[in-house]
């Protein structure tokens with residue numbers, strides 16, 4: 001190949017730079033987000049694994065069900081504890097610190113949900 | 127050779143025409159039958175109901191009677207209804223008419239009933255009466271038809287509600303509403319004015335705000351109705367009975383009783399929107 005001496009090292013360098021974010025964080029478990037769990041409440045509205053992957057789906061379902069299908073505003077956990085099916089008045093009652101709960105994972109995953117453009121976090125300083 | 131090609135083309139042409147025409151003729155025949163039988167069924171259903179026109183409504187339809195005389199007799203009451211509603215719903219006050227957001231407001235007779243033919247020969251008292259005005263929660267709402275995203279919709283109980291998540295701010299609904307009941311957030315509701323004063327004076331932590339670029343309006347307090355409370359404005363006016371709220375479809379409800387015994391008018395009846403709000407003047 002013509003110019004092999006320069007092309008191959010340059011390609012390796014290029015790949016290295018492109019994948020550097022992966023190398024940089026790989027294997028470092030300390031960098032995983034650690035959302036702070038509520039101390040006074042032990043049980044969530046659904047199992048943790050489901051909430052971790054699908055809480056946003058659940059929130060959308062609550063919204064559509066309550067607003068459009070006349071669904072109940074109050075739900076019950078598996079153990080029978082009643083809760084308000086609402087982000088602002090339900091979730092945030094237990095997960096009362098948005099910075100220590102929501103933001104830790106959202107920042108890590110670099111997602112910017114627009115919930116807080118309208119919904120209020122507890123004791124939000126405006 | 128030549129004549130054979132002509133024959134071939136003729137046959138090809140004829141079969142093409144037959145291929146197109148025969149199934150479509152067959153189809154239209156079939157459809158004709160279907161249409162005829164639909165008519166038959168509809169006629170049968172009408173006959174069975176024994177009804178002329180629309181069937182009797184079922185389910186709830188929230189409505190309200192606004193007694194303007196009582197508001198005139200209680201100065202400041204209408205304004206109190208407005209401020210209570212705007213406070214619990216985090217309605218921003220941008221401090222100028224152009225950007226104004228209003229769910230409920232006080233207006234003059236001419237503005238609320240612009241098509242009233244008596245307006246050039248009317249009692250002088252009308253001039254100073256406070257007309258409390260809000261979304262009519264129309265039974266035939268043009269705003270719902272105009273909304274391309276179904277952000278505005280009618281609930282089972284006849285409330286015209288909005289899902290602000292879906293609103294794209296096209297303002298079709300504002301053009302469609304004949305009553306000016308909708309406001310657009312030209313500015314960020316959570317912002318502050320030049321003096322550093324927030325547009326929402328005191329935030330109600332139980333209710334969300336809106337964001338810049340969405341339309342908003344009165345929601346008939348659905349958040350209160352679902353937990354068995356009456357709308358906030360009705361609660362404020364409860365003592366003087368200037369506002370009567372209830373189910374228009376329930377003949378025994380207070381609002382139905384008032385409508386049965388008192389002459390009321392609606393805003394722009396000619397628009398065909400069938401408002402759920404009635405005025406006693």
Ligand code: SF4
Nearest residue numbers: 261262264269286303
């Ligand atoms: S008053 Fe306007 S916004 Fe309210 S339901 Fe009727 S058309 Fe829609």
Ligand code: SF4
Nearest residue numbers: 273293294296297299
């Ligand atoms: S402004 Fe929003 S609510 Fe109004 S028609 Fe457009 S999407 Fe629907």
